[in-house]
Amino acid sequence: MRHKKGKCLSGIGFLAEYMGKAVRKAGLPWKGETRGEKIFSAIVGILLLVAALHLGRTAAVYLQIGDADRQNASGGKVVVTEGRKCVVIDAGHGGDDPGKVGINGALEKDINLEIANLVKQYLEASDVTVIMTRETDEGLYDPSAPNKKVQDMKRRIALIEEYSPLVTVSIHQNSYPEEYVHGGQVFYYNNSVQGQKLAEHIQKELVEKADPENRRQVKANDSYYLLKKTGSVIVIVECGFLSNSAEAEKLCTPEYQDRVAWAIHMGILQYLNKNEK
Numbered sequence: 001m002r003h004k005k006g007k008c009l010s011g012i013g014f015l016a017e018y019m020g021k022a023v024r025k026a027g028l029p030w031k032g033e034t035r036g037e038k039i040f041s042a043i044v045g046i047l048l049l050v051a052a053l054h055l056g057r058t059a060a061v062y063l064q065i066g067d068a069d070r071q072n073a074s075g076g077k078v079v080v081t082e083g084r085k086c087v088v089i090d091a092g093h094g095g096d097d098p099g100k101v102g103i104n105g106a107l108e109k110d111i112n113l114e115i116a117n118l119v120k121q122y123l124e125a126s127d128v129t130v131i132m133t134r135e136t137d138e139g140l141y142d143p144s145a146p147n148k149k150v151q152d153m154k155r156r157i158a159l160i161e162e163y164s165p166l167v168t169v170s171i172h173q174n175s176y177p178e179e180y181v182h183g184g185q186v187f188y189y190n191n192s193v194q195g196q197k198l199a200e201h202i203q204k205e206l207v208e209k210a211d212p213e214n215r216r217q218v219k220a221n222d223s224y225y226l227l228k229k230t231g232s233v234i235v236i237v238e239c240g241f242l243s244n245s246a247e248a249e250k251l252c253t254p255e256y257q258d259r260v261a262w263a264i265h266m267g268i269l270q271y272l273n274k275n276e277k
Contacts, residue, residue: 080129080163085272087123088131088160090170090226091116092236095139096148100175102242106252108173109137114254115239116171118261119268126269131163157229166272167198167233169264170226173251174238182244183214184260187236189227190220194275199235202267209263210256211240237264 080086091113093099099108113134120130133156134140140155141148160168174185184206188195199218207214221227224236239260240247250256 078129078131078163080131084127084129086129086131086163086165087268087272088133088163088165088168088232089116089119089123090133090156090160090168091135092170092172093139094134094137094152095141097139097152100173100242102173102175102248102251103179103245104242104248104252106242106248108242111173111239111242111251111257112171113137114257115261115264118258119169119171119265122262122265123268126265128269128272131159131165133159153225153229156226160230160232160234165232166275167235167268168226168230169198169202169268170234170236171264172236172238174241175243176241177243179244182241182247183216184211184237184239185216186218187221187224187227187238188218189224189234190222192233194233195227195235196220197275198233198267198271201270202235202237202264205263205267205270206237206239206260209266210259 091109093109093112095109097109099112101107113136116132117135120132123130139148139152140159141151145151184203186199186203186206188199196218203216203218221236227234227236240251242248242251251260
């Protein structure tokens, strides 16, 4: 490249001259009388510019990830960033479907959602992308649907299949005619080796973190619709029995809901960490 005064400059030399003009036009001092000093200053300026651009792009990526994680199934498509673990958390029931009604009048759908939201928060704090099937009281059906329950379940399954998560955890509360029955229990689909492993991790944490007196074990099941129709690893967590007075009261308290949510999220993380490819 040839300078207008006839001097032949290298690419860096020309850039140094160009930056010098830019600096002088901006009213800033262009220190360094020699050509070498000018080149050195130019290089420093370039490095600072590149660093600023890199930091800006990194910040934009983190903001994008944060925005994606804050979206939900009803608010638009969640962007699952490549390389991040993805988990679906399903808060059972919702809308016109209250689920079980506790001995104290508590509605299962409300407790499910409270615990599911807490699990989501804990998983996201561990850099896991969480897809929620619902984050409000509304179910996943149209008001005019002839069979709201069927449509609701099919849409939950479609959402799970769309995101192909590493695991899906559906959160529920149990009930039984005899009030003495109590304790959380995790169900997995028959013959699902990975489902059983996930269930065992969560069951262990539920006992240790929430209810040390619980003697229940994980259980295989081939009748639950979600377990039968979902292709990915999935478990159903029955957090406790709303038909038991003491347990129903505990499940309605923020403190116990937090303990249950913490246990579920710890079980999920243990499974994911041990099954990383």
